[in-house]
Amino acid sequence: MIMTNLKTIFRRPLIIYLEGYKREASEIKRLIKSIYNCDSKIISRKRRKQILCNRRICKRYSLIITIGGDGTFLRTAHFVKETIILGLNPKPLEKEGFLTTTSTEEFKQLLRMKNQNFSVVRLPRIKVRINNKELEEKAVNEVFIGSKKSYKTIRYELIVGNKSEEQLSSGIIVATAQGTKAWFRSAGGLPVKNTTENNKKLYFVIREPYFGRVHSPKLLMGSSKRIVIKPKQNSILVFDSLSEEHSLKKDDFVVLDILENDLRVLNF
Incomplete structure (x- = not known):
């Protein structure tokens, strides 16, 4: 499915980042604010097994962005129901990123592009x-x-x-x-x-x-x-x-x- 109305997706984002990537999370928050005029909530994931988002919390947001490796994406995805999720890889040369194939830098460039179509893949x-x-x-x-x-x-x-x-x-x-x-x-x-x-x-x-x-x-x-x-x-x-x-x-x-x-x- 192709999503052309990105403003709907970005109307209320949640950013979850692995400890050590606060700068990347803050940069993406500012960029989303400047393009879509919406505020993103930011949460830090400090522990490997830490639960940051249960179903009750996740459903409040239109999009959940994780910044870290596949582990941060997976741990968050365990509790997502209908909310769309995106995994970003801050260090693509160091992290395999099977589920986080887009780097934070690529994502920032794509956000700045006009008429960018996003697809939603169902797994x-x-x-x-x-x-x-x-x-x-x-x-x-x-x-x-x-x-x-x-x-x-x-x-x-x-x-x-x-x-x-x-x-x-x-x-x-x-x-x-x-x-x-x-x-x-x-x-x-x-x-x-x-x-x-x-x-x-x-x-x-x-x-x-x-x-x-x-x-x-x-x-x-x-x-x-x-x-x-x-x-x-x-x-x-x-x-x-x-x-x-x-x-x-x-x-x-x-x-x-x-x-x-x-x-x-x-x-x-």
Whole structure:
């Protein structure tokens, strides 16, 4: 979708910056003020897992701009519902910026251009329910379920479609289409592109599965609209490798669903 009425998007911006990039945030605030005659609220993100924007706060703004790496973008995007979000990379030569492909300098130049068209890209996210209670956060890249200590294995039942299997492994990674290019890929999963069909699915890969006399798992990688996991021992669930750890108890019922076209990202 092409957005030509930028004044609507910029009518009430929120700028969230990683500590150390206050100057960049202030410059962008002044530029938005001079072009669109609106005031932006600025918030500093000081800690890796710090929550800055819940759904109640996020819905007050027409646009949320994050300045930092992918971590700042992801942590904010966990709680965004309908608000459009834009991630800026202040150091493109140092930060990978898979989700923050535009630098702050490029953004300032684009703002000054007249008749600049912005597109809004819709990305899928993952919704999680534990014992029928939906968590407020939504994963952009992946959800990890495993032991709190990476050198330990966990036992669980994995249900994908009409297939189920009890497994023993160091954990399971469930990803969106864009998430298959991140940790999922490093764990042995196959990356896919963000297409209409791919955005309708979740993708899973089992980390370091145990093979022995009792366990000989076959559901090691695949895709589905819904994935169910029933831990057989205490474990944790984490969004995008940087959320708070959600504790899982034995026999909890964890349901992961895909939310296609869920996150609105400003792109140009």
